[in-house]
Amino acid sequence: MDITWSGPEGSSHTTLYLCVPFFIGEHMNEKYMQMAFDEAKLAYQEDEVPIGCVIVKDDVILAKAHNKKEQNKLSLAHAEILAIKQACEKINEKYLIDCDLYVTLEPCMMCMGAIVQSRIKNVYYATSDPKGGCANSVIQIANVTNLNHYPKVYQGMMEEESKNLLKSFFKAKRIK
Numbered sequence: 001m002d003i004t005w006s007g008p009e010g011s012s013h014t015t016l017y018l019c020v021p022f023f024i025g026e027h028m029n030e031k032y033m034q035m036a037f038d039e040a041k042l043a044y045q046e047d048e049v050p051i052g053c054v055i056v057k058d059d060v061i062l063a064k065a066h067n068k069k070e071q072n073k074l075s076l077a078h079a080e081i082l083a084i085k086q087a088c089e090k091i092n093e094k095y096l097i098d099c100d101l102y103v104t105l106e107p108c109m110m111c112m113g114a115i116v117q118s119r120i121k122n123v124y125y126a127t128s129d130p131k132g133g134c135a136n137s138v139i140q141i142a143n144v145t146n147l148n149h150y151p152k153v154y155q156g157m158m159e160e161e162s163k164n165l166l167k168s169f170f171k172a173k174r175i176k
Contacts, residue, residue, distance in 0.1 A: 029102075029124060032056050033157045036102040037126070039066040039079065040165055046071065050165045053079035053103040055087040055096065055120070062087035062099065079103060080111035084118050095119040104162040106133030106155070112141055116149050124154045126162035 032054050039052025043066035055063040063086035068077040080103055087096055100122040107115060107125065112134040115123060123135060130137050135153045142150060 029157060032061075032100070032102045033104075033124060033126060035061070035064060036079075036104050037158055037161060037165075039064055040104045040162065043067045043079070044165060044169055050169050051079045051103065051105045053083040053101065055083050055099050055101050057087075057091075057096070057099045062090050062096075076110070078108065078111050080107055081114055084114050084120075088118070097121070100124065101151075104158070105129050105166065106135050106137055108132045109134045109139065112139070115151055116141070116147055119149050120151050122154065123151045124157060126156070126158045127166070128155065 036052040036054045039054065040050040041052070043052060044050035046066075046068075048067040048070050050067070052066045053064070054061060063083040065079050065082035065086060067079050068082060069075060071077070080101065083101070084096065087099065088094060096118045099118075099120050101115060101120050102124045103111075104126045106127065106129040107123065108129070109132070125135060128137050132138060135141055136155060141147075141153065
């Protein structure tokens with residue numbers, strides 16, 4: 001990040017100025033992941049696999065969605081796909097340049113492909129998916145060669161909460 005400062009080098013104002021964006025960013029990330037988790041809880045209540053997604057640009061929420069595969073009778077109705085579609089419609093663009101995507105489970109192959117095609121800048125996911133995750137688990141998106149875009153990927157925020165919600169959902173399914 002380029003910062004122009006007219007004050008004296010090393011002054012306390014310079015240090016304070018440099019620290020503020022870090023703390024604001026950290027707080028905003030948690031806020032948006034909590035919104036994604038709230039979407040996952042809505043999916044749970046609707047008897048859908050509890051995955052939620054939020055897309056943000058410049059601290060403005062463009063889209064919120066959760067899985068609706070059962071409701072829509074459509075295998076493509078993943079939280080990320082629904083949110084990407086909603087965000088593109090909101091800004092009337094095919095690309096989501098400089099957008100951040102927050103999701104409660106590591107994106108699958110289809111969703112990671114849509115993320116790449118949408119040019120989403122950052123992907124934040126809560127918990128890994130060792131059977132289908134394509135950010136870092138089954139496929140490491142950063143290692144796939146010749147893509148036209150590579151999102152930055154971050155993992156772990158609200159990991160336990162998201163993992164426990166998924167476990168609770170599938171445990172209840174097995175009991176039925």
